[in-house]
Amino acid sequence: MRFLPRLLLAAALATAALLGCRLLLGGRGDDLAPRAEEAPPLTLDTFLHVQQLRKKRLRAFCSHSAKVAMLPESREERARVLSSVRVSTKLDFLYCQAPATGMEGWRWLLEKLEEKGNVTVPMLLPYPRQHALQTQLSEFNQTMIEAMMGSYTKVLFVRDPFQRLISAYMQGMGSSPSFSSFVQDVLDGGQHNASLESKPLVSLCQPCLIQYDYVMMFGFLRQEVGHLLLRAGLPKDIRLPEFTDTQVQWTYKWLSEQLFSELSLKQKKQLSHFYRWDLSAFQFSNSLLSGLLSMPETW
Ligand SMILES: *[C@@H]1O[C@H](CO)[C@@H](O)[C@H](O)[C@H]1NC(C)=O
Ligand SMILES: *[C@@H]1O[C@H](CO)[C@@H](O)[C@H](O)[C@H]1NC(C)=O
Ligand SMILES: *[C@@H]1O[C@H](CO)[C@@H](O)[C@H](O)[C@H]1NC(C)=O
Numbered sequence: 001m002r003f004l005p006r007l008l009l010a011a012a013l014a015t016a017a018l019l020g021c022r023l024l025l026g027g028r029g030d031d032l033a034p035r036a037e038e039a040p041p042l043t044l045d046t047f048l049h050v051q052q053l054r055k056k057r058l059r060a061f062c063s064h065s066a067k068v069a070m071l072p073e074s075r076e077e078r079a080r081v082l083s084s085v086r087v088s089t090k091l092d093f094l095y096c097q098a099p100a101t102g103m104e105g106w107r108w109l110l111e112k113l114e115e116k117g118n119v120t121v122p123m124l125l126p127y128p129r130q131h132a133l134q135t136q137l138s139e140f141n142q143t144m145i146e147a148m149m150g151s152y153t154k155v156l157f158v159r160d161p162f163q164r165l166i167s168a169y170m171q172g173m174g175s176s177p178s179f180s181s182f183v184q185d186v187l188d189g190g191q192h193n194a195s196l197e198s199k200p201l202v203s204l205c206q207p208c209l210i211q212y213d214y215v216m217m218f219g220f221l222r223q224e225v226g227h228l229l230l231r232a233g234l235p236k237d238i239r240l241p242e243f244t245d246t247q248v249q250w251t252y253k254w255l256s257e258q259l260f261s262e263l264s265l266k267q268k269k270q271l272s273h274f275y276r277w278d279l280s281a282f283q284f285s286n287s288l289l290s291g292l293l294s295m296p297e298t299w
Contacts, residue, residue, distance in 0.1 A: 042223040054215040061281040062208035069208045082138040084204045094152040096205035100167035101157035102221045105241040159218035160284040161275040168197030179259045202277040219249040260288045
């Protein structure tokens with residue numbers, strides 16, 4: 001009885017891993033991917049409206065939470081708080097490097113644009129342009145960090161924390177006997193010991209300190225990234241990596257239900273609590289964890 005579900009699970013994991021790879025490499029062609037429903041084109045107005053809603057929710061979360069909202073004075077503390085924040089000093093972009101959120105395709109795109117050499121972004125900066133090689137924000141001095149946070153186009157990629165967890169599990173397949181024990185290890189380790197893959201985005205990306213201009217949602221990237229690039233002033237004729245997140249989403253929906261059912265009620269509740277900030281700060285309407293969060297009034 002248990003054999004068939006496991007077999008299906010293995011097949012789905014393989015498909016998801018394959019799709020994840022294609023997302024990373026910006027692969028072409030849809031031959032192996034399950035066909036996603038063709039969504040109607042997203043208008044610029046709708047894109048901007050959705051962005052307003054996401055940022056409004058985030059601001060509401062930040063106004064209630066005690067999350068880091070000031071740049072720390074000490075260099076060590078800044079390095080800790082901003083450890084996942086990257087910049088492209090050539091293209092004037094700031095983004096959070098959170099694994100398995102779709103930002104891999106974005107980073108690939110920025111790298112390609114930087115290599116091109118003649119792509120520039122029409123942006124007025126209140127200081128001489130840097131053209132620094134380093135991409136880690138915390139490596140700059142406090143004055144520069146503040147200037148970059150104030151002037152760069154800041155982009156955040158977000159994804160349902162439960163899906164991020166599944167992605168982390170798939171990458172470490174074999175090191176945990178089951179998903180349930182993998183989850184237990186994450187819960188036992190606590191927030192501070194969490195790996196990049198399982199750490200809540202609110203801790204990783206500091207959205208209350210950095211006022212992101214764009215909050216990009218996994219599952220909609222294919223439609224949203226084009227608008228983002230045009231708004232940011234990048235050339236129209238660049239070839240976008242093919243974001244396959246819409247298809248990946250289809251596999252993950254099924255996977256999520258399977259793997260969620262392997263968890264005990266206690267684990268489910270603890271996971272909701274573990275990711276309570278992400279679930280409050282962002283709208284993951286289909287997250288299996290959302291329903292379990294007994295929405296506390298104070299964070
Ligand atoms: C940038 O360089 C590419 C070739 O490297 C060329 O095809 C393109 O026309 C150039 N664009 C501008 C705006 O100069
Ligand atoms: C910060 O770095 C910039 C660029 O490297 C430099 O021009 C500036 O003098 C530095 N400021 C301080 C306070 O060290
Ligand atoms: C988590 O990390 C702290 C130190 O940062 C350590 O004291 C603690 O034992 C760790 N907990 C687990 C369960 O690994």
